[in-house]
Amino acid sequence: MQVNSYLYVLMIVCSGLTLCVPTGNQTGLGSGNEVPPLLLVSFDGFRADYLNNYSFPNLEKFFSDGVLVHELTNVFTTKTFPNHYSLVTGLYAESHGMLANVMYDSVSNKTFSIKNDSDPFWWDEATPIWVSVEESGYKAAAAMWPGTDVSIQNHTLKHKFKYNPKMTFQNRLGNLTQWMTEDRSVKFSTLYWEEPDRSGHMYGPDNTTEMSRVLKEVDGHIGFLMEQLNRTGLWGKINVIITSDHGMTQCSQERVIKLDDCIHPSSYRVVDLTPVGAVIPLGDNSTVYKNLSRCHPHMKVYLKDEVPDRLHYKNNARIQPIILVADEGWTIVKNGRLPRLGDHGYDNTFPSMHPFLAAHGPAFRKGYKMSSLNSVDLYPLMCHLLGIPPKPNNGSFTYVRCALVNEQCGQLALAVGIVIGVLIILTTFTCLFKLMKNRDVSSSRPFARLELEEDDDDVPLLE
Numbered sequence: 001m002q003v004n005s006y007l008y009v010l011m012i013v014c015s016g017l018t019l020c021v022p023t024g025n026q027t028g029l030g031s032g033n034e035v036p037p038l039l040l041v042s043f044d045g046f047r048a049d050y051l052n053n054y055s056f057p058n059l060e061k062f063f064s065d066g067v068l069v070h071e072l073t074n075v076f077t078t079k080t081f082p083n084h085y086s087l088v089t090g091l092y093a094e095s096h097g098m099l100a101n102v103m104y105d106s107v108s109n110k111t112f113s114i115k116n117d118s119d120p121f122w123w124d125e126a127t128p129i130w131v132s133v134e135e136s137g138y139k140a141a142a143a144m145w146p147g148t149d150v151s152i153q154n155h156t157l158k159h160k161f162k163y164n165p166k167m168t169f170q171n172r173l174g175n176l177t178q179w180m181t182e183d184r185s186v187k188f189s190t191l192y193w194e195e196p197d198r199s200g201h202m203y204g205p206d207n208t209t210e211m212s213r214v215l216k217e218v219d220g221h222i223g224f225l226m227e228q229l230n231r232t233g234l235w236g237k238i239n240v241i242i243t244s245d246h247g248m249t250q251c252s253q254e255r256v257i258k259l260d261d262c263i264h265p266s267s268y269r270v271v272d273l274t275p276v277g278a279v280i281p282l283g284d285n286s287t288v289y290k291n292l293s294r295c296h297p298h299m300k301v302y303l304k305d306e307v308p309d310r311l312h313y314k315n316n317a318r319i320q321p322i323i324l325v326a327d328e329g330w331t332i333v334k335n336g337r338l339p340r341l342g343d344h345g346y347d348n349t350f351p352s353m354h355p356f357l358a359a360h361g362p363a364f365r366k367g368y369k370m371s372s373l374n375s376v377d378l379y380p381l382m383c384h385l386l387g388i389p390p391k392p393n394n395g396s397f398t399y400v401r402c403a404l405v406n407e408q409c410g411q412l413a414l415a416v417g418i419v420i421g422v423l424i425i426l427t428t429f430t431c432l433f434k435l436m437k438n439r440d441v442s443s444s445r446p447f448a449r450l451e452l453e454e455d456d457d458d459v460p461l462l463e
């Protein structure tokens with residue numbers, strides 16, 4: 001029986017080896033040695049289920065000839081900066097250091113906010129893919145993706161814009177396609193657009209009138225993108241990924257948690273407030289913690305060390321001593337009224353916080369759908385598409401490879417691996433068995449027959 005468990009291990013190793021053999025060219029290309037450029041697009045706050053509840057003729061055209069991933073499990077906190085940085089680094093927030101849209105570092109006394117975001121200090125704990133692309137000898141171009149206008153790892157992009165929310169979608173894309181067509185060494189481009197996030201916050205996702213208006217506009221931008229790529233000869237030649245950072249949920253004046261009702265305003269300082277609060281106690285730590293813990297049934301309160309592991313939101317000096325997490329749809333304020341009708345940032349297991357992903361291009365399957373992926377898996381995928389070495393990350397290529405035309409994957413690959421593994425083992429052991437059995441009998445016909453016999457030893461293999 002011990003032999004059997006050994007066999008199982010061997011079998012798993014064999015099937016694993018089979019899975020690891022790359023089946024396509026490293027670059028995943030159609031023709032020639034050249035790496036096709038990759039365009040990564042984010043429509044901020046595009047909740048996954050908008051796809052089920054609204055109509056997107058252009059986006060459907062895009063993924064019907066490519067890949068659709070219904071839901072991406074993103075990272076905590078489900079805010080804009082943490083998730084955009086995870087998409088381009090493959091790291092959880094605690095590992096890339098971009099922990100929230102507002103941060104404070106007590107050692108340097110520095111503060112980060114969306115309006116004050118260009119100090120490399122906040123970005124340098126990770127290396128985004130555009131830096132690696134340029135270190136590999138290619139060029140990268142960017143239009144407004146968070147962090148692309150910052151010098152990270154002492155590296156400044158030449159093809160980029162200073163963040164300007166007023167620049168139109170057409171101008172952002174127009175400049176990117178111009179850079180891509182004029183300079184063949186531009187292999188990675190990234191584009192960011194503020195909607196449907198802005199409208200989601202303002203009206204709340206339950207406002208179907210406003211949401212259908214803005215989502216129609218977003219779909220129009222996707223139509224423009226396909227036309228523009230077609231016009232410039234890039235459509236079908238480059239790989240395009242359209243995705244988002246997080247979803248959106250409805251908030252209400254009926255679901256407000258007021259911290260000042262529970263704790264004296266002078267006994268704490270908030271660095272960030274809702275739906276994830278970052279609190280620095282100014283008096284006695286344990287009193288502040290105790291009062292906050294009792295504050296509201298719809299607010300979880302953690303000491304930094306007690307934040308659940310699954311959130312990957314603990315191991316970083318920038319995380320404040322007390323973390324508050326509101327339940328879905330609840331808003332934390334110090335006092336006063338609801339600031340926004342829609343919000344995100346909540347626990348990343350809520351489907352309402354998840355975005356989608358669609359992809360099109362020579363590397364991708366056509367008409368292929370997947371139910372879900374982890375957003376950190378996008379990074380190893382993009383490195384694979386560009387043929388550049390990934391930095392250490394929290395993603396995995398195992399599942400995301402299924403989206404690619406040149407990769408074996410999933411059930412089929414596993415089945416093939418197991419069958420081959422079993423065959424190798426059966427053959428090896430049958431040979432050995434025969435060899436040993438025949439050794440005493442005669443030397444004239446040791447390898448003559450390899451047929452399987454009804455041996456007691458072989459049967460348990462297939463249990």
Ligand SMILES: *[C@@H]1O[C@H](CO)[C@@H](O)[C@H](O)[C@H]1NC(C)=O
Nearest residue numbers: 023024025026030031032033
């Ligand atoms: C990989 O790409 C090269 C260059 O285009 C080509 O010659 C070669 O046949 C390809 N190999 C495979 C396994 O597709």
Ligand SMILES: *[C@@H]1O[C@H](CO)[C@@H](O)[C@H](O)[C@H]1NC(C)=O
Nearest residue numbers: 105106107108109110111112
């Ligand atoms: C920290 O910075 C703030 C302004 O950003 C300043 O008012 C304060 O004095 C600084 N504190 C220390 C200890 O330097």
Ligand SMILES: *[C@@H]1O[C@H](CO)[C@@H](O)[C@H](O)[C@H]1NC(C)=O
Nearest residue numbers: 120124151152153154155156
């Ligand atoms: C950044 O690059 C500049 C110019 O190449 C160089 O002078 C400087 O020392 C570098 N800084 C760091 C921290 O590497």
Ligand SMILES: *[C@@H]1O[C@H](CO)[C@@H](O)[C@H](O)[C@H]1NC(C)=O
Nearest residue numbers: 167170171172173174175178
């Ligand atoms: C690039 O952006 C600028 C605005 O910053 C705009 O004037 C120009 O037309 C854009 N170029 C293209 C090719 O779209």
Ligand SMILES: *[C@@H]1O[C@H](CO)[C@@H](O)[C@H](O)[C@H]1NC(C)=O
Nearest residue numbers: 061226227228229230231235
């Ligand atoms: C690209 O342009 C051609 C010719 O104008 C048109 O037939 C085709 O449908 C376009 N494809 C897309 C995806 O827009």
Ligand SMILES: *[C@@H]1O[C@H](CO)[C@@H](O)[C@H](O)[C@H]1NC(C)=O
Nearest residue numbers: 091092095312391392393394
């Ligand atoms: C995520 O990746 C980083 C870099 O490799 C590593 O230091 C960290 O431990 C990883 N986190 C988890 C939860 O595996």
Ligand SMILES: [Zn+2]
Nearest residue numbers: 044045080245
């Ligand atoms: Zn966002």
